[in-house]
Amino acid sequence: MWPIYNHSKSILSAFIDALFPPMIRHSDEQTIRSLSALKKQCGHESLLPYRNKAVRQLLVGIKHRQDARCLSLGAALLSEHLKNYHNLHNRNHCITIIPATAIRMQQYRYDHLSCLAALLSEDGDFCIDTTLFQWKHTVRRQNTLSKQERLHNVKHAFSVEKPIMKQTAYVIFDDVTTTGATLKAARQSLLCAGARSVTTLALAR
Numbered sequence: 001m002w003p004i005y006n007h008s009k010s011i012l013s014a015f016i017d018a019l020f021p022p023m024i025r026h027s028d029e030q031t032i033r034s035l036s037a038l039k040k041q042c043g044h045e046s047l048l049p050y051r052n053k054a055v056r057q058l059l060v061g062i063k064h065r066q067d068a069r070c071l072s073l074g075a076a077l078l079s080e081h082l083k084n085y086h087n088l089h090n091r092n093h094c095i096t097i098i099p100a101t102a103i104r105m106q107q108y109r110y111d112h113l114s115c116l117a118a119l120l121s122e123d124g125d126f127c128i129d130t131t132l133f134q135w136k137h138t139v140r141r142q143n144t145l146s147k148q149e150r151l152h153n154v155k156h157a158f159s160v161e162k163p164i165m166k167q168t169a170y171v172i173f174d175d176v177t178t179t180g181a182t183l184k185a186a187r188q189s190l191l192c193a194g195a196r197s198v199t200t201l202a203l204a205r
């Protein structure tokens with residue numbers, strides 16, 4: 001269990017503390033209700049809405065600044081969601097990530113999703129494998145492409161590097177999804193390799 005963020009209220013309170021100065025906040029209960037409402041807007045495939053300023057700040061800390069507090073909060077939110085909505089502790093499961101592209105590693109020199117996965121593994125309740133996928137070829141940056149271009153860009157882009165267990169529930173997570181093209185391509189790769197249950201999840205959309 002997360003020693004600090006083991007309840008929804010403490011997770012959301014910490015999220016607010018990290019992103020908003022205390023003088024602009026109302027009561028903890030109000031801010032918790034506000035963030036909980038944000039989660040409800042996103043559906044099952046993502047936790048938070050990307051358009052929200054606080055959410056974007058959290059993602060900047062995770063993706064670009066390697067901020068330990070933001071990474072811890074992101075992992076705690078993922079952990080809470082996986083436990084509450086996927087009931088993985090009662091199932092054979094494997095949580096994996098979208099691998100970092102060569103372009104990203106060259107630019108930032110660290111893989112933020114691997115960092116999140118490492119924090120999730122410290123929880124002790126999850127089976128994590130960050131090496132399940134590899135990129136088969138170089139892809140362009142998705143954020144510069146149209147929806148159709150994004151779908152084509154990542155089509156057949158992933159190879160599955162390990163044997164697939166048919167009775168295992170797989171969860172693939174990414175930081176942000178816009179059209180869902182990358183997660184859909186990864187999911188299709190696992191299904192083609194023999195997986196029967198594959199769920200995709202993003203921190204924000």
